[in-house]
Amino acid sequence: MSDSVPSLAPAAELLSEMDSMRAGVDQALAARLEFDHGCPPRLAEAMRYAVLAPGKRLRPLLTLLAARACGGNTQRAMPAACAVEFIHAYSLVHDDLPAMDDDDLRRGLPTCHKKFDEATAILVGDALQARAFEVLATELSPATVAAEACAALGRAAGATLLVGGQADDLAGIDGGEERPRLEAIHHRKTAAMILVSLELGALVAEATNEQKSALATYGEKFGLVFQITDDLLDARGDEEEVGKRVGKDADRGKLTYTTLVGIEESRQLVQRQVDEAQAVLEVFGQAAEPLRLLARMLVDRTK
Amino acid sequence: MSDSVPSLAPAAELLSEMDSMRAGVDQALAARLEFDHGCPPRLAEAMRYAVLAPGKRLRPLLTLLAARACGGNTQRAMPAACAVEFIHAYSLVHDDLPAMDDDDLRRGLPTCHKKFDEATAILVGDALQARAFEVLATELSPATVAAEACAALGRAAGATLLVGGQADDLAGIDGGEERPRLEAIHHRKTAAMILVSLELGALVAEATNEQKSALATYGEKFGLVFQITDDLLDARGDEEEVGKRVGKDADRGKLTYTTLVGIEESRQLVQRQVDEAQAVLEVFGQAAEPLRLLARMLVDRTK
Known part of the structure; x- marks a missing residue:
């Protein structure tokens, strides 16, 4: 047990380093949402509103920290970090729309269609998706890396994965085999x-x-932990702290881990997956310490 | 004058060749909308509905014919032709949404959100955009071409161009200088x-x-002719033949060429631009004959 718990000092150092990285990501995102001309000011404002709201920047951090674990330069990975956050932000804006999850709050603030309007929110999502690919294609080098990155992101954001998962999620419980179906959606x-x-x-x-x-x-393990802790937050969370409406998944009869296997088993599943996620990083040695910390931090997340 | 009118025989041959190309494009689009697994069947069906409805396939034809004019192989350009049609189809599906143009008919058929539902239509557009970039990135080679293509499409489909234009179009006439504004939107x-x-x-x-x-x-000239003839169709067209609601632009006070400069001047503008569009292709010689024909065909389009 004590093997997997690092001394406090390095964790504190790592935490402050990750805060700096997060600030760097925010700057990089903002820089890529400045448009010289041609972009209607209200659309640009809404894009910035959707992307730059305070957030964990988990996906960009994973990109930067994965590059570092593999011995790469985190600055070179910044365009890719921005691209994944643009896709993430676009998917949240569209998921929140009245025709989808119909949410009014996101990260403690009015959702994009509440703050602006529905048409603007649809266009914000559309433009952010295009921007993600544009950033990858124009900023990554060599061209083989840029093309491979666009291919990987296109696949992940497409009909079989991100969008397909949302479609199935909206369809709700259909009475089939629930556990495999929940895992497929997740x-x-x-x-x-x-x-x-x-x-x-x-x-x-x-x-x-x-x-x-x-x-x-x-x-895979990090993703599972993220999903289960999200369900746990929804089941037990405090609306103000979480920053969005809680209890809504169960209200809608949505398939969640907490409704399917219960809160206690969900917590055990989390701990097991976190331990395994940390162990698999052995191949990287110390270079993966921030990724290990990130996994551990999910266990106690409050939002 | 007689210089620019080709004899009937070659035009007829070209027309039948373009029909074959169009059929090839339809096949290529359909092949790229088959998903092995992971894509919810209803989402896949809605994507095919949105893309494979009978259409002019103008943008894919332009891609293939541009490649040919430049001495390239049209088959090698097919992934790019599909990608531009995916973006075009996605933009129509989202433009038709209740929160946007709120249209019930498209190409003579119920719009995607009418045939399916609003959430599905939003997801169809999102998935088609991702698919466009995935196809470019995975199917074009060498990698430099794939990356440049993703960059160009990302720019064209983004906040300063396609999406920005739609945002300004929705905002309608704001009493500013109308002609420059109309041209910028167009x-x-x-x-x-x-x-x-x-x-x-x-x-x-x-x-x-x-x-x-x-x-x-x-x-530039082709695009202007396309827009003006679209406005002319809207102003004077027959709803059944055009396949969508007509007269709607003027009803909504949207900025159009016909309302701005009148029908007669719009027609003259069309003829002038078509002549110029054909003339500029001289550098390609005979290889650009299909592109010339395509421009001439716009003048008499009925849909």
């Missing part, structure tokens, strides 16, 4: 974007196959 | 996608700068 809606965030970092760092495979296993 | 909403369709064809064919520049001028 895999597509949440894990796929976490996996591609790590994959892009590895791509930029020109990682070995062994490194890529370790990150993929870590990503 | 440039972004229509011409940008026509230009990038030609640009991707040129990219795949590894065109010279002279060829690229001629295609860009042709594209």
Whole structure:
């Protein structure tokens, strides 16, 4: 047990380093949402509102930290980090729309269609998706890395993964085999974007196959933990702290881990997956310490 | 005058050749909308409904014919042709949504959100956009061409062009200088996608700068003619033949060429631009004959 608990000092150092990284991501995102001309000011404002609201920046951090674990330069991975956050932000804006999850609050603030209007929110999502690919294609080099990154993100954000998962999620419980179905939805809606965030970092760092495979296993486990802790927050959370309406999933009869296996078993599942996620990073040695910490932090997340 | 009117025989041959190309495009689009697993069947069905409805396939034809004019292989350009049609189809599905143009008919059939539902229509558009970039990134080679194509399409489909144009279009007449504003909206909403369709064809064919520049001028003129003839159809068209509600633009006080400069001047503008569009293709010789014909065909379009 004590093996997996690092001394407090390095964790504190790492935490402050991750805060700096997060600030760097915010700056990089903002810089890529400045448009010289041609973009209607209200649309640009709404795009910035959707992306730059305070957030965990989990996916960009995964990209940067994966690049670092593989011996790459985190600055070179920044365009990829921005691209995954643009896709993530677009998917939240569209998921919140009245025709979808119909949410009024996101990260403690009015959702994009509440703050602006529905048409603007649809266009914000559309424009953010295009921007994600544009950033990858124009800023990553060499061209092989740029093309591979666009291919990986296109697959993750497409009909079989991100969008397909949301479609199935909206369809709700259909009375079929629930556990496999929940896992399939989770895999597509949440894990796929976490996996591609790590994959892009590895791509930029020109990682070995062994490194890529370790990150993929870590990503699967990290994604599962993220989803279950999200369900736990929804089941038990405090609305103000979480920053969005809670209890809504169960109200809607949505399939969640807490309704399916119960809160206690969900918590045990989390702990097991976190331990395994940390263990699989052995191949990277110390370079993966921030990724290990990130996994541990999920256990106690409050939002 | 007689110089610009070709004899009937070659035109008839070209027309039948273009019909074959269009059939080839339809096959290529359908093949790229087959998903092995992971894509919810209803989402896949709605994506095919949105893309494979009978259409002119103008943008894919422009891509293929631009590649051919530049001495390239049209089959190699097929992934790019599909990508531009996916973006076009997604933009129509989202434009038709209740929160946007709120249209019930498209190409003579119920719009996607009418045939399916609003959430599905939003997801169809999102998934088609991702698919467009995935197809470019995975199917074009070498990687430099794939990356450049993603960059060009990302720019054209983004906040400053396609999406920005739609945002301004929705905002309607704001009492400012109308002619420049109309031209800016038109440039972004229509011409940008026509230009990038030609640009991707040129990219795949590894065109010279002279060829690229001629295609860009042709594209500007072609795009203007396309927009004005669309406005003319809306102002005077027959709803059944056009396949969508007509007269709607003027009803909504939208800025159009026919309301701004009148029907007669719009027609003269069309003829002038078509003549110029054909002339600028001289650099390609006979290889650009289909592009010339395509421009002439716009003059008499009925849908």
